[in-house]
Amino acid sequence: MIIVMAHNASESDIAEVVRRLETAGFKTHLSRGVERTIIGAIGDKSRLAEIPLEALPGVEEVIPILQPYKMASRAFRAGRTVVQVGEDVAIGGEQVHVMAGPCAVESREQLLEAAARVKEAGATILRGGAFKPRTSPYAFQGLGTKGLELLAEAREKYGLKIVTEVMDIRSLPVVAEYADIVQIGARNMQNFDLLKEVGKIDKPVLLKRGPASTIEEWLMAAEYILSSGNMKVILCERGIRTFEPYTRNTLDLSSVPIVKHLSHLPVIVDPSHGIGRWQFIPAMCRAAIAAGADGLLVEVHPNPAEALCDGAQSLTPSLFAQTMAELEKVARAVGRKL
Numbered sequence: 001m002i003i004v005m006a007h008n009a010s011e012s013d014i015a016e017v018v019r020r021l022e023t024a025g026f027k028t029h030l031s032r033g034v035e036r037t038i039i040g041a042i043g044d045k046s047r048l049a050e051i052p053l054e055a056l057p058g059v060e061e062v063i064p065i066l067q068p069y070k071m072a073s074r075a076f077r078a079g080r081t082v083v084q085v086g087e088d089v090a091i092g093g094e095q096v097h098v099m100a101g102p103c104a105v106e107s108r109e110q111l112l113e114a115a116a117r118v119k120e121a122g123a124t125i126l127r128g129g130a131f132k133p134r135t136s137p138y139a140f141q142g143l144g145t146k147g148l149e150l151l152a153e154a155r156e157k158y159g160l161k162i163v164t165e166v167m168d169i170r171s172l173p174v175v176a177e178y179a180d181i182v183q184i185g186a187r188n189m190q191n192f193d194l195l196k197e198v199g200k201i202d203k204p205v206l207l208k209r210g211p212a213s214t215i216e217e218w219l220m221a222a223e224y225i226l227s228s229g230n231m232k233v234i235l236c237e238r239g240i241r242t243f244e245p246y247t248r249n250t251l252d253l254s255s256v257p258i259v260k261h262l263s264h265l266p267v268i269v270d271p272s273h274g275i276g277r278w279q280f281i282p283a284m285c286r287a288a289i290a291a292g293a294d295g296l297l298v299e300v301h302p303n304p305a306e307a308l309c310d311g312a313q314s315l316t317p318s319l320f321a322q323t324m325a326e327l328e329k330v331a332r333a334v335g336r337k338l
């Protein structure tokens with residue numbers, strides 16, 4: 001439920017409501033809007049009888065949250081969540097951030113070349129998988145910790161943030177040590193134990209939509225992270241499986257405005273996995289920004305024909321640079337910056 005405080009509620013009124021809720025076992029979350037403060041409260045509804053909430057000074061209204069996701073719900077926060085990545089990158093603000101780089105970290109040369117080129121083209125975050133979820137156990141599985149070290153080297157050299165995937169709880173400590181944003185891959189969207197663990201770290205989490213997940217299931221997955229204590233969640237649409245075989249997945253761009261309607265969390269789009277074919281990725285990058293996405297995740301490889309993973313959906317650095325120039329115009333047209 002949310003407790004909307006009156007515009008003239010004092011700090012002590014707010015503190016008293018929080019104290020009463022917490023005494024009754026509720027978890028609270030304060031969000032201060034320009035006009036009003038709202039208090040989000042999660043807990044056992046039957047204990048509400050212990051607190052005469054509506055009678056407490058400064059309380060204007062008590063509103064139940066009807067959706068099964070509570071902390072992810074739009075009602076829970078007065079404004080939109082802006083996820084701060086380090087000091088200089090904010091996801092969900094005016095600037096649209098582009099995360100780009102190879103599907104997998106393959107070698108020092110490959111990664112540093114990719115980093116140099118995506119940085120030059122205007123990306124602010126470098127992507128690259130060190131632990132790779134591959135359909136085949138015989139396919140390249142990633143460089144593991146060595147890949148993380150290479151990402152850190154590229155971050156130092158080019159001043160980029162890094163986003164990389166964590167596949168399970170055992171490797172979470174090392175991934176969280178290196179990554180600026182910890183990615184939960186589509187296949188792990190409902191790995192609830194992993195979600196609870198990333199909910200305990202103090203790093204932004206990029207939560208991909210599962211390939212066969214509804215929007216509600218996706219928001220429930222976010223709820224696991226939020227309710228475990230980590231409010232820095234960035235949602236990522238990456239396509240869902242449909243009956244259309246021409247593309248790798250069907251990129252559900254309608255989820256962008258829908259998620260923004262249902263939730264306060266920022267949402268970005270990954271057209272690379274959504275489509276799986278490089279030719280169509282620039283157009284869907286443009287469409288994603290036009291639809292209101294807060295960022296993009298794009299696979300870029302110095303030499304897609306030689307890529308160990310996802311070459312068919314990787315942009316060359318020069319096509320990426322050309323795409324970024326077009327995206328700048330789209331962002332401006334919809335009141336954003338790139």
Ligand code: PEP
Pocket residue numbers: 103129133165184185186187208238270273
């Ligand atoms: C990835 O981004 O490298 C990846 C494996 O994506 P997804 O989890 O969306 O398939």
Ligand code: MN
Pocket residue numbers: 103104273299309310
């Ligand atoms: Mn990939």
